[in-house]
Amino acid sequence: MDSLTQVVLGGAVGYAVLGNKVGYKAAIYGAILGTLPDLDVFLPYSGDVEAFTYHRGFSHSLLIHLLISPFIAWLLIKCHQATAIYKKHWFWLVFLCLSTHAILDSFTVYGTQLLWPITEYPFAVSNLFIIDPLYTLPLLFAFIVIFLPKIKPARVTKINHFALAISCLYICWSLTAKFYIDKKVTIALNDRQIEVDHYLSAPAPFSTLLWRVLVMSDGQYYEGYVSVFDSASDVSLEAYHSSDALLTNIKDEWDVQRLQWFTKGFYSVKAEEQNIVLSDLRMGAECRYVFNFILGEQTSTGIVKSDVEKVSDRPDLSMLGNVWDRIWDASVSLAPLKKSGVCVNRES
Template sequence: MDSLTQIALGSAVGHAVLGNKVGRKAVLWGAALGTLPDLDVFIPYGGPVEAFTYHRGFSHSLLIHLLISPLIVWLILKIHTGMQAYKTRWFELVFLCLSTHALLDSLTVYGTQLLWPLTEYPFAISSMFIIDPLYTLPLLFGVACTLLPKINSTRAYKINTTMLVLSSMYLCSSLILKVIVDDKVTTVLSDRQIKVNNYISTPAPLTTLLWRIVVMSDGQYYVAYASVFDEPNEVTLNAYNTTPSLLNDINNEWGIKRLQWFTKGFYNVRQQQSNIILSDLRMGMECNYVFNFVVGVKTNTGIDEGNYEKISQRPQLSKMSNIWDRIWDSKVSLAQANTKSGCH
């Protein structure tokens, strides 16, 4: 999730655990700990693929959080002397602020290595978009109440805890909506006799009322948009071409295998001039994907391994209003104009 949300979550959790004992110190430490796991973005991993696939690795591991929490508690008690009586509660605060960060990230589609180093598997439930105001705003309101001097500490504690519960209920509602939408899309795919090799659904930007679905099939992939208010026959479904055979000459390279693994098979391969581009289909919109890599270069003798340069093609903000319209009207199209020809 975005940094503001993680700071708000850490602050809210910190105050819920220890705010009634140490006041605003719990909020400030919660904010810092809610940010800490994402500092791995400043680590020089050695290349674009490494940075893409190692992010949310060890720093998001629940096992590492468990091991490092006593050290952080020791540091906190060195700074705030005279709080040894709350040592156990400080441990709960530290571990919960770190672990809730990782667990929240695992609800997005990116992938979070919760059990590193036992496994590098990137857990991704994909029930939340990386930015969702309906989740973040209650957290911010609760935290703001803990910082306002005119609200007494007991009332602030109750408000913050209530907002934390409400935001958690919103997370649960996203899981329910995901099941509802998946059921509709499954019906559509069955009715249209589309072969499904791989399937994923994730919320559209800023909402859990509209979902984007990617279906990998033989020689192409399908993208569907489904509102929670759609009937199955109103679900929009469009086909796009992909050319995985472009990777035949370089398929054994570490970078290729790593991207195929991390994207869980949801990738598009296309030729753009002399470059071979691999795009992660899980994040972005057709044909503007957030993560694209130059994995190969076409030469006179075949295709050589590329430099894995990252190319960002973020969706246009002008299309955001169409997302809101599509929630209520199934006739609104979010598809690229020429869906059969693929992305160029």
């Protein structure tokens, strides 16, 4: 999730654990701890694939959180000797602020290695978009209230607990919506006799009312958007081709295998001029995938491995207005326009 969400979640959790004993300091330390795991982005990884696939690794491991929490709690007690009698509370503040960060991240589609080093498997429930105002706003409100001097502590505690409860209920709603969407898409896929190798559903930007679905099927993939108000017959999927055979000569390279593993099979391979590009289909949308990697190049002797380079392509924000329209109207298309096989803006 985005940094603001992690900060206010950490603050709310910290205050819920120790706010009635140390006041707003619990929220401050909670906010700091709530963003601490994401500092792994500043580590000097050796390459783009390493930075991409090791992010949300050891720093997001619940096992590591359990091991380092006593040490961090000890440091905090050293800074606040008068609170030494709350040693257990400090431990739970640290552990819960760190672990809720990781668990919340695992609700997005990216992948979080919750059980590192036992397994590097990137857990991803994909029931929340990386930025979701409806999840964040209650926690932000409670975080602000904590620092307002004229509100009584007992009332602050109630508001904070209420915000945490609302955020948890929203997560439950998103899981329910995801189940409902998956059920409708399964019916649509069966009706159209589409063979499914891999299937994924994830919320569209800033909403849990509209979901992007992705289906991998024997050398091609389907992308579509489904609203909670759609029926199974409204499900519309666009087919796209992936030239996986372009990886044949470099299939044993570590970078290739690592990306295939990390994306869980949700990737496409295309030739762009002389470059062989693998795109992570889970993040972004057709023509605008956030993570793309140049893995090889075409030469006179065939395809050879090249220096790996990440190429980011941010989604077209002008389409966000159509996302809202698509929630209510199944006839609104979010599929990209193409001319001669090249993606263009809808205004073109």
